[in-house]
Every structure is written in structure tokens, then in C-alpha cells.
Amino acid sequence: MGRVAIRWHRPIEGDIKTLRITRKAGKWYASFACEVEETPLPSTGRSVGVDVGVNSLIATSDGELIGNPKWYRDGQAKLSILQRTVSRRMKGGSNRRKAVHALQVHHEYIANQRKDFLNKLANTLVLNNDLIVIEDLRIQNMVKNHNLSKSILDGGWGYFAKRLSDKAVEAGR
Structure with a gap:
């Protein structure tokens, strides 16, 4: 492969264990998996319950409502134009490749x-918060409802639950 220029967004901490190189939408990404020492966060003494929803993305037990930004719905008009452009291009052509x-x-x-x-x-x-409790939903079954599926997937409920869990484990919570 040879030498590759990399744009660092933060310094590498710990020992590098693996390197994963991926390509998405024409851009190359390098992901380093490092072994670092765990440093637990100081205790806050607070706990919160989290409820995910369609109208407001999350509602906490503290009464805080976080609105649903609806990224997919906002970009849907441009997506439909781009998809139409792709469908009108000849398969195997360079213009189709550019449209894709x-x-x-x-x-x-x-x-x-x-x-x-x-x-x-x-x-x-x-x-x-020291303790975070999130609603246990069967997202896979809920997505089968065609009236809710787009809103559920647009909100990223599963991704949010996974990231929240991972970050809590990293922080020692």
C-alpha cells in the first residue's frame, strides 16, 4: 500500500492493537483500536430514566424533552432527486457512477x-448521571409497523441505546 497521508483528529492514546481501513462514499477512513487504561468518571450522585419516542427523541425522568431533529425527513427531498437522477442514467456509464x-x-x-x-x-x-435506565424496546418488531418505521429508524433509537451503553461502560457507570 505504501505511504498514506492521514488527517488526525486527535492523538492516539495507549497501545495500537488493530487498524481497520474502510471506504465510504469515495472517502477512506482509518480506525485504530487501542488498549487504554480505564479512568472512571467522578460520581455525580444523580440518576435518570430515559424514554425514547417519535415526537420527542428522548424524555428524561427529570422532565427534559429532547426534540427529534428528523435528519432523514429533512434530506428526503434531495435524496429523491438524487435517486431519480441515478435511475435515469445508463447502467455501467460514468455519469451513473457519478450520480451514485x-x-x-x-x-x-x-x-x-x-x-x-x-x-x-x-x-x-x-x-x-451515575445511573441511567433506558426503556427496553423491541425495535426490530416496532419497525415492522409501516406507520412508525421511518420515524423510528430516523431517530436512531438502537444506535442511541448502544452508544449510551458503551459510553457508560467506558466511564465505569
């Missing part, structure tokens, strides 16, 4: 918005 790339970029943009928001939200909850 533009569609991939927009899908990645929407996914990145969702991931960024949910990571920050999970981080805030973990920093401010």
Missing part, C-alpha cells in the same frame, strides 16, 4: 448528522 457517488455522499451526510447528535447526547447523559 452523489447519492452515497448525501446518505453519509445524513448518517453523520444522526451519529454526531446521538453521540453528544449519550455523552452528556453519561457525564451528568
Whole structure:
């Protein structure tokens, strides 16, 4: 492979164990898995219950409501234009390849918005609370309801629960 230029977004902590190189929407990403020492966060003495929903993304037991930004629904108009463009291009053509790339970029943009928001939200909850209880939902079954599926998937309930759990374990909560 040879030498590759990398744009670092933070210094590497600990010992590098594995490197994973992936390509998404024409961009290359390097992900380093490192072994670091656990440093538990100081105790806050607070606990919170979290309820996920369609209208407000989460409602906490403290009475705080976090609205649902609806990333997919906001980007849906542009997605439909891009998908129409792809369908009108000849299969195997270079213009179709460019149109598919533009569609991939927009899908990645929407996914990145969702991931960024949910990571920050999970981080805030973990920093401010010692005990976090989240509603145990069978998301896979709920998505089968065609009236709710788009809103549930747009909210990223499963991703949020996973990130919240992972961050809590990392913080020793």
C-alpha cells in the first residue's frame, strides 16, 4: 500500500492493537483500536430514566424533552432527486457512477448528522448521571409497523441505546 497521508483528529492514546481501513462514499477512513487504561468518571450522585419516542427523541425522568431533529425527513427531498437522477442514467456509464457517488455522499451526510447528535447526547447523559435506565424496546418488531418505521429508524433509537451503553461502560457507570 505504501505511504498514506492521514488527517488526525486527535492523538492516539495507549497501545495500537488493530487498524481497520474502510471506504465510504469515495472517502477512506482509518480506525485504530487501542488498549487504554480505564479512568472512571467522578460520581455525580444523580440518576435518570430515559424514554425514547417519535415526537420527542428522548424524555428524561427529570422532565427534559429532547426534540427529534428528523435528519432523514429533512434530506428526503434531495435524496429523491438524487435517486431519480441515478435511475435515469445508463447502467455501467460514468455519469451513473457519478450520480451514485452523489447519492452515497448525501446518505453519509445524513448518517453523520444522526451519529454526531446521538453521540453528544449519550455523552452528556453519561457525564451528568451515575445511573441511567433506558426503556427496553423491541425495535426490530416496532419497525415492522409501516406507520412508525421511518420515524423510528430516523431517530436512531438502537444506535442511541448502544452508544449510551458503551459510553457508560467506558466511564465505569
